[in-house]
Amino acid sequence: MPPLELDAATERTALNLLRHLEWNPDGFSLLFLFADVGPALQLSEWLNQRLVLQQRPLRSLLVGDAFLKHPEQALDQLMDLCMQPSQSSGAVWYAAHRHPADKRWNQARRSFLARLNERRFLLERDAKTPLVLVLPSEFRSDTRNIAPDLWHVRALSEELRASAPAFSQGLDAQPPPAPIQQAALLHLGTEDILPAYREWQRMSTRPSDQQTFLPTLWQAVEELLGAGRPGDAEELALQAEATARRRSETDPAPATLRDLSISLDHLGRVAKTRGDWAQAEVAYAESLVLARQLVERLGDTPESQRDLSVSLNNLGSVAVARGDWAQAEAVYVEGLTLRRQLVERLGDTPESLRDLSVSLNNLGSVAMARGDWAQAEAVYAESLTLRRQLVERLGATPESLRDLSVSLNNLGGLAEVRGDWGQAEAVHTESLTLARQLVERLGGTAESLRDLSISLDNLGLLARTRGDWVQAEAVHAESLTIARQLVERLGGTPESLRDLSVSLDNLGLVAKNRGDWVQAETVYAESLTLRRQLVERLGGTPESLRDLSVSLNNLGRVARARGDWAQAEAVYAESLVLRRQLVERLGGTPESLRDLSVSLNNLGSVAEARGDWTQAETVYVESLALARQLVERLGNTPQSLRDLSISLDNLGDVARTRGDWPRAEALCAESLTLTRQLVERLGGTPESLRDLSISLDNLGRVAEARSDWTQAETVYVESLALARQLVERLGNTPQSLRDLSASLNNVSRAANALGDPVRAQKLEAERAAILQHLARNEEAAPDSPPSI
Template structure:
C-alpha cells in the first residue's frame, strides 16, 4: 500500500480509505462532512489507521464515542458537542463522531435519529465554527434514514461510503490499548445534571408544553449554578429555554409578562457574555433596553420602570466596554447615571437608590479609568466612596454595606496607584483589607468573604512590591495563595476559583523571581499556565481567558529567558504575541489590548536581541514604541504610560547603539531620560522610577560619556527628593559613579 505507507485492515476498500485520508490531509483547514456507514470492528480499525497516518502530518484525529447514556439523552450529547464546537474545544482538527452501538436496537436507532435531526438543525454552527472535517460513523444500513433525517447535511457531504466485514466474514479486531490505538480521545460525555438544572428540566416536563405552568425562577437558579460550575453551553441552553417560554407568555402583552421576558433576555445575555459571545449579548441586551423603554411609555416614569431602564443601559454599556467601544460605553453609562440621580431626587436618599447611584458612578469611573482620564475617574470614585460611607453610617456595619465600602476603597486605591501616589494607595488598600478581615470574622469563611480578603491582600502586596518591600509582599501574597487554594478545595474547579488561584500563583512566582529563586518561580508560573490553558478549554477563547493565558505565557517565558533557554522563551513569547494580536482584532485598539501587545513585542525583541538577530529586534521594538507613543497620546502622561514609553525608547536606543547608529541611539536614550525625569518628579516617594532613571543615564553614558551632563541638575534634584533610606543611598552612589554627584558619606 504505497500510497498510504502501511497496510489497511482486512475488509476495508483501499481506494475509499486513501480517498478519505487525502481528503482529511488536503482539506484540514476547511469544514466538510463525511458519512461513513460501518460495522463496529472495521470502523475502529479504519480510525486507528487514519489516526496513525494523520499523526505523521502533525494532525490529531479527535474521536468521540457515544456512551451508554446516549440512548436516554441524545439531545444532551448534541448540546455538549455543539457547546464544545462553539467554545473552540473541538473543531480545529478532524472529529470522528461514532454512533455505531447496538445497530439493531429500536431505542438506540430512535436516539440516533433524534440526534441526527437536531444536528441537521445545527448545520450553520458546523459550517461557521468548525475549521476541519466532521466524520459521522453510523451503522451499516442507516444510509436511507440519514438522507431522510438529515437532508441538509447529506446534501453538503464531501464523501460517503460503506465499511463492511472482511471477506472472511470476520470483523477486524476491536482496537485496544494493547494493539496500539493512539488517537486523541475527547471526553465530552454529558456530566450528571446539577440539582438546579434537573429541577428546571423537571419543571418543563411537568408543564407538558403549557407555558403558563412553568415556574420561571427555577431557570435562573439553574443558570447561576451552571455558570458557577463553568458549564456555559448548558447555561445558554437553559437560558434559551426560559426565553422561549417567556416569549410565548409575552403575547398577552401584560406588564408582568413583559417583565418576565425582560428577565429572560437578561439571562441569555449573561450566559452569552460568559462565553464571550458579544454579538448575542448585545442583541438581547438591546432588546431588553427596548422593552424597558416601552414599559416607561406605558406605565409612566415610575421608580421601578426608570430603574429597569437604568439597569438595561448598564448592561449595554458592559458589552460596549468589553469590546473597547468606550464612546458608546460612556454614553449609556452616563444616561444610566442620570436616571440614578433622578431616582435619588424622587425617592430621597433611600439605601437602594444611594447604592444604585454608587454603582452607576463606578461604571462611569471605569470608563474614565480605561481612557486614562484620572481626574474624572478619581472624582466619581470618591463620590461613590462617599455614598458607601454614608450607607455604613445609616445602615450600620451590615455585611453588604461593608463590602460596598471595601469595593469603593479599592477603586480609589487603583486610581492612586496608577498615578504613582503610593502613600494614598496604601492607605485605602489597608483600610479595605481591614474591612475584608472584619467580614471574614463576621460571616465566617464564606467563599465571597475569603475571595474579598484574597483580593485585598493582593492589592496591599502590589503596593509593597512597588516600594521594594519584598518581604511584606511575599507575606501577603502567600496568605492570598493559601486562600485561593482553599477556595478551589471548597468550591471545586469553578472558572472563578481557578482564575483566582492562577493569579495568586503568578504573584507568588513574581516574589520568587525577585529573590532569584528561579525553580520556585518556574513552578508557580507553570502551574498558573496549566490553569490558564484549562480555562480556555472550558470557557472558550473569551477575551479574558485569552488575556490570562497570554500573561501566564509571558511569566514562563521570563524564567526561560533569565536561565538562557532562548528556544523555550521564544516559543512562549510568540504564542503570547499571537494571542494579543488576536485580542486587538477582536476588541479593537483598547488601551489594555495595545499595551499588552507592546509588552509581547518587547519580549520577542529581547529574545531576538539576545540571539544577535538585530533586524528582527529592531522591527518589533519599533512597533512596540509606536504603540506606546499612541498610548501616551490617548491616556495622557501617566506614570505608567511614561515608564512604558521609556522602556521602548531604551530598547530602540540599545539596538541602534549595537548597529552603530550613534545619533539615533543618543536621541532615543536622551528622550528616555527626559521621560523618566518627568515620572520621578511626580512619584517622589517611590524609588523604582528613580532606579530606572539612573539605568537610563548609564545607558546614555555608554554611547557618549558626556551626554548625561545635560540632565545632571534635574536628576540630582529628583533623587535628593527621595525619602532617606538604603535605596536612595544606592541610586546616589550609582550617580556618583557616572561623575554626576559626589559620593555620599558612609551612613548618609
C-alpha cells in the same frame, strides 16, 4: 521547561499513570481518574511534559457545555478520537470532571458512561491508544454501577482530591475564619444551603406552571451559580424564561412582560458565567427591547426606568467583554442618566443611591480603559461617597460593606496608575479589612472569598512596589490558596480559572525577583495552560487573548534568563501577533497600545542577543512611537513616562552599538530626565531608583566611548550609591546584588582610567565577594550591565 512540581499525593498518582502509559503505549487500555478540577489540570500538564519527550503527547479533550445537551455526540467524538489516532499515537485524555455538584452535569455523565459501556467491545477491538477518562472525585461508585463492563476491564483507577485550604494571618493580623467553615468550603453546594432551590423543588410538584412563583426560580438560579452548578442554574433559568414567555403570550400585560424581561436577564447571567457571551448578548438584547416597550406603555414609572437601566448595564457588560468601549460607554451613559433621574424623583432611597453608585463605577471602568484618569476619579469618588453614606444609613450590612470594598479597590487602582502609592495603600488596606470581615460573617461564600483574594493581590502589588517581597509572597500565597479552592467549588468556571492564572502569575513575579527561575517557570507554565484552555472555551475574547499574551511574555522572560533565545523568540512572536490583533479589534485603547509596545521591546531584546541590530532598531522605533503617543494621550502618568524612558534606552543601546554617540547621548539624556522626575514623584520606590541607576549607567557608557572619564565617573558613582541603597532596602536579592556588582565594575573602570588603581582594586575585591556569594547560592548569572 522544567516539570511541574506536584504535591506528594498527586505525584504518586501521576507516577502510576505515567508508568502505565510508558509500558503500554500501543493498543487500548482504560484508566479511570476520579479527580477534582485543579489537581487534574496539573496532572495532565505534568504527564504531557514527559510524554512529549517520548513523542507521544497526550491528546487532551476537555468537554464543553455542549456535553450537557448532547452527551451522545460527545461519545461519538471520543470514539473517533480513539479509533483514528494522530501520527504521534499519544493516549487520549478525556476530561469530563467539571462541575461535580451539578445535577445536570452528573446526569449527562451517567448517560455518557452508560452509552460508552455499551461500546466496550468496539473500544477493545478497534481503539489504537490508551484512554484516560477523568471524572469527578466522588463519581467512583456511580461509574462502577453504571458501566460495570468498563469497570471490569479497567487497567487502572486512581483518585485525586484537592488539598484542604489553609489561610494565613494576612496583613492585618486578623484571625482567619473558623476552621469548621474552611474545612467545609471545598464541597459546598448541597441543597441544605440552597433555600430557594429547595422551595422550587417543592413547587415543581404542582401540576400547572401558573402556580410557579418566578421570583423563587430567579433566586434559585443565583444560588446554583454561587454553588458552582451552572448546568442546574441554566435548567431553571430556561424554565423561568419558558414559563414567563407562555404567560406573556397568553396575557401580554406589563407585569408578564416584565417577568419575561427579568427571566431573560437571569438566562444571560448564566451564559456570562459559562463564558458564552454570544448567548448572553441575545438574552440581554431581548430583555432590553422589552424594557423599552414597558417604558413606552407605562410612561416613566420608577420601576420601568430602573428595569431599563438594569438592561442597559447588562448589555454594557457584554460590550466590555468584547472590548467595544464605545458601545459600553453609550449604554452606561444612558443607564446613568436614568438613575440620576430616579434619585431626583424618589429622593435618596437606599436602592436608588446604590443603583447610581453602580452606574458611576461602570463609567469609571470605561474611563480607565480609555486612560481618562480625571473622569475615572470623578465618578469613582462620587460612587465612594454614596457607598459610605449607605453604610452609615443601613448599618454594616453585607451588601453595603461589599459595595464599599469594591469602590475602595476602584480608587486604589486609579491611585496605582497615577503612582500615588500612599493613597493606593490606604484604600486597599481598608478594602482588605472589609473583605476579611465579610468572609467571617458570610461563612466563606464564593463571592466573599473571591473579593478577599482580589484585595490580597492588590496589597501584594503594593508590597512589590515597596520592594517588600516577603510580604508580597505572603499575601499572594494566601490569594492562590483561595483561587485554587474556588476552582473546586465552582467546578472550573472561566472566571475561577482566570483568577487562578492571575494568582499564579503574581507568585511567579515573586519567584522571579528571588532569582528562583525554576519556580517562576513552573507557575508561569501552569498559568499558560489555563489561559490556552480559556481562549478555546471563550472563543478568543479580548480579555482571554490578552491574558494569553501576558503568559507568553512571562515564559519569554524565563527563557531569556536561561539564555534560551530561540524559545524566547517563539513565545514573544506569538504574543506580538496576539497584541497586534487586539489593537485592531479594540481600536487602539491605551492598554492595547502599551501591550503592543511591550511586546515590540521584548522582540527587540531577542534581536539584540542575536546581534541583529537592524531588526532591533525597527521594533524599538515602533515601540518608541507608541510610547510617545501614549504620553500625549494619557499625560505624564508614571507608567507612561517609565515606558517612554525604557524605549529611549533601548534605542540608545542600538545607537551605542553602531557608534552613533551623539544620538545615543541624546536618547539617554532624555531618559535620565524622565527617571529623575519619576524618583521625585514616586518618593523613591525601588523600581524608580533602579531605573534611575540604569539611566545613569547608560550615560556613563556614552561618556566612556568619548573618553570623558570624569563625566563617566560622576554618573557611575551616583549609580553605585543607588545600587547600595537598594541592597539595604531589598536585602541580598539576586537582582540587587547583580546590579551592585555591575556598578562596582563601572566605577572600578573609571578609577583605573583616572589613575587610581588602589581604589579600583578595592572596588574589584568587593565585587568578587558578591560574585562568590551569588555563585554559592547557585544564582550566578553573566555579569552584564543591568537592563530594565
